[in-house]
Amino acid sequence: MIALSNEDILFLVNKWVSDLARENYINPVFNGYHNGQNGSYTKSPGFYTSIRFEKGDLDICIDHHDESDQFKVTILNDVVGEQLAWVNPTSLSKLKELLEMMKQPTSVLVKYINEQASR
Known part of the structure; x- marks a missing residue:
């Protein structure tokens, strides 16, 4: 198995989340005030170490x-x-598995989350 650097890991996660947002599966919550929401990302060498979004x-x-x-x-x-x-x-x-589930309807996602908690 290949060991990934922190930068590589953050790049992957940011790409996965960006792809979901671009395909309209999720709605990112941006820095400052946007669509009636306050939220922020913490930026670290070009990558977000904290990501917030809505599904x-x-x-x-x-x-x-x-x-x-x-x-x-x-x-x-x-x-x-x-x-x-x-x-x-x-x-x-x-x-990655959780983010892939973001492509499912919210009810299916909640069922998946509840099943994971009971394991």
Whole structure:
């Protein structure tokens, strides 16, 4: 298996999230005030180490842990005002799997998240 640098890991995650946004599966929350939302990205040598976006009624934040390939994922359901259970820290491969699920309808995504929490 090839070891990736932190820069490579951040590049991959940013690309995956950008692709989802470009294909209109998710809505990024930008720095400052945008569409009635306050939010920000933390920029680090050209890459975002913290990414926030919305998928339907879900508000999702992905934070990269410095000097590792682990991430902290926070998923809030805005309708019920509760945080969904997600196992942290999250590996790069598990994050990729979660991001692939963003292409599914929100109800399917919530079911997937709940199934992962019960494992």
